Amino acid sequence: MRIGELSRRTGVSERSLRYYEQQGLLGPRRRPSGYREYVESDLDVVRRIRTLLAAGLSTAIIAEVLPCMVDDGERLVPACPELAVELDRERDRITGHIDELTDARAMLTEIIAATAASHPAADDCEVLDAAAGPRRRQPVAR
DNA sequence: ATTCTGACA
DNA sequence: TGTCAGAA
Structure with a gap:
């Protein structure tokens, strides 16, 4: 075909x-x-x-x-037998990636908190709105 | 009508 | 990954 x-x-x-x-x-x-x-x-x-x-x-x-x-x-x-170790290594790599993203999110959370503290009335701040961006969530590819 | 390769307002 | 161009 x-x-x-x-x-x-x-x-x-x-x-x-x-x-x-x-x-x-x-x-x-x-x-x-x-x-x-x-x-x-x-x-x-x-x-x-x-x-x-x-x-x-x-x-x-x-x-x-x-x-x-x-x-x-x-x-x-x-x-195959060696396949198991290879996949296990990939699993760890992905776990590491998740940890990095978790840390990145925590840092952003702190920064956002600090920003809110110094800018009590920032509900009309264009910069923050832009940073928030279009919060879209996509499903996992299948 | 289909597919191929290469490229990106 | 989509999509379009230009050729086969």
């Missing part, structure tokens, strides 16, 4: 599909026309990629881990 069909069947944009290939996550063969030719099994590969991406793994890590993962239809199951 060509990229258009894979895109429709997986719900993943053609743009992302080409990007995954650049990252070494997919290796479709080419038709003489230069068009990418995917196989049925690529459908599962793409699903695995999406799952791993949603788990917060980088494409580099996914490239290493992908061939060691098999989809039993419901969940991803590790097929």
Whole structure:
């Protein structure tokens, strides 16, 4: 199948599909026309990629881990032993990231408190409004 | 009609 | 990641 069909069947944009290939996550063969030719099994590969991406793994890590993962239809199951340590390391990396963000938030909270203290009537402060920005919250990619 | 690559008011 | 251009 060509990229258009894979895109429709997986719900993943053609743009992302080409990007995954650049990252070494997919290796479709080419038709003489230069068009990418995917196989049925690529459908599962793409699903695995999406799952791993949603788990917060980088494409580099996914490239290493992908061939060691098999989809039993419901969940991803590790097929290699060294995979466990690799994933555990990623988990710690993500935990570290969370800690950094938690610290950053705490510092901002203090600064905001100090600002409010010195500016009792700042409810019409354009700078603060801009800083607050459009508080939008996006759902986790799936 | 589809896909490809490269680039970004 | 979207999206548009210019070519095949």
